[in-house]
Amino acid sequence: MSRDLVCREVVELLSGYLDDALPADVHAAVEAHLAGCDGCTMVLDEFRQTIAMTGMLTEEQVAPDQRDILLAAFRGWSLT
Amino acid sequence: MQAPRASEADLALVERLRAHDEAAFIELVEKLTPSMRRVARMFVSSDAVADEVVQEAWVGVLKGLPGYEGRASLRTWIFRILVNIAKGRGQREARSVPFATLAGEDLDAPTWDPSAFDATGVWSTLPFDWRGMPDERVTGRETLAVIGRAIQALPPMQAEVIRLRDVLGWSSDEVRNALDLTDTNQRVLLHRARAKVRAAVEEHLRSVHT
Numbered sequence: 001m002s003r004d005l006v007c008r009e010v011v012e013l014l015s016g017y018l019d020d021a022l023p024a025d026v027h028a029a030v031e032a033h034l035a036g037c038d039g040c041t042m043v044l045d046e047f048r049q050t051i052a053m054t055g056m057l058t059e060e061q062v063a064p065d066q067r068d069i070l071l072a073a074f075r076g077w078s079l080t
Numbered sequence: 081m082q083a084p085r086a087s088e089a090d091l092a093l094v095e096r097l098r099a100h101d102e103a104a105f106i107e108l109v110e111k112l113t114p115s116m117r118r119v120a121r122m123f124v125s126s127d128a129v130a131d132e133v134v135q136e137a138w139v140g141v142l143k144g145l146p147g148y149e150g151r152a153s154l155r156t157w158i159f160r161i162l163v164n165i166a167k168g169r170g171q172r173e174a175r176s177v178p179f180a181t182l183a184g185e186d187l188d189a190p191t192w193d194p195s196a197f198d199a200t201g202v203w204s205t206l207p208f209d210w211r212g213m214p215d216e217r218v219t220g221r222e223t224l225a226v227i228g229r230a231i232q233a234l235p236p237m238q239a240e241v242i243r244l245r246d247v248l249g250w251s252s253d254e255v256r257n258a259l260d261l262t263d264t265n266q267r268v269l270l271h272r273a274r275a276k277v278r279a280a281v282e283e284h285l286r287s288v289h290t
């Protein structure tokens with residue numbers, strides 16, 4: 001990536017950054033931005049902690065509400 | 081990216097299954113059935129049909145097991161069988177939920193409120209910084225409940241990706257393979273799910289912070 005990233009772009013890349021899922025040049029650009037940006041570094045910490053907390057939940061605690069699935073189907077139906 | 085191959089544990093388990101070890105089979109069924117039922121339910125119209133799909137998938141697993149070569153992890157391979165059956169069944173039911181409905185609208189839209197940034201894309205309003213709060217407050221039961229509700233409120237495919245990846249600890253490649261998603265879709269769905277969960281946590285912690 002030849003240009004520098006701005007905060008608005010970096011926040012959309014943090015999940016991929018944490019998973020090592022970004023192309024090498026984008027990963028390097030995020031890293032370079034984080035080194036000079038306290039705000040984005042804070043958001044990265046918050047993502048990291050959110051992911052760790054999500055891992056403390058059990059499967060039962062995040063089981064879907066069947067009603068939501070029906071509603072999703074209904075929305076799809078009304079759109080088509 | 082290449083699919084993760086079977087682990088040693090997978091291969092050992094397959095050996096036990098091939099040797100007709102019933103306890104091993106029951107353990108596997110009990111472990112995977114809740115997520116299989118949820119995934120099947122995305123593609124078909126009722127819980128009853130989803131249960132049939134899961135049953136059929138297990139029959140397919142038993143049929144395919146002699147030929148399983150360990151090129152994908154065992155659970156990935158099982159989910160591929162499941163998703164194929166569920167999609168076929170959904171099509172026959174003429175249900176076939178559009179991907180956009182399962183995945184959520186506007187996958188390309190920003191997850192962050194644009195007004196948090198100035199015209200050049202630099203922060204103008206930073207999110208709430210909860211790092212100074214006591215740990216027991218941050219990771220307490222209330223926050224976990226907020227996360228659970230936030231996940232339940234996600235579009236079905238976003239919810240399933242974050243469940244498999246962050247709650248159950250599957251690798252990104254396993255999730256992508258199991259749910260038959262492209263690399264990019266998997267990454268985008270997970271990012272959107274995590275961004276919404278992070279925002280819910282932020283809102284909660286801001287409200288209890290004094």
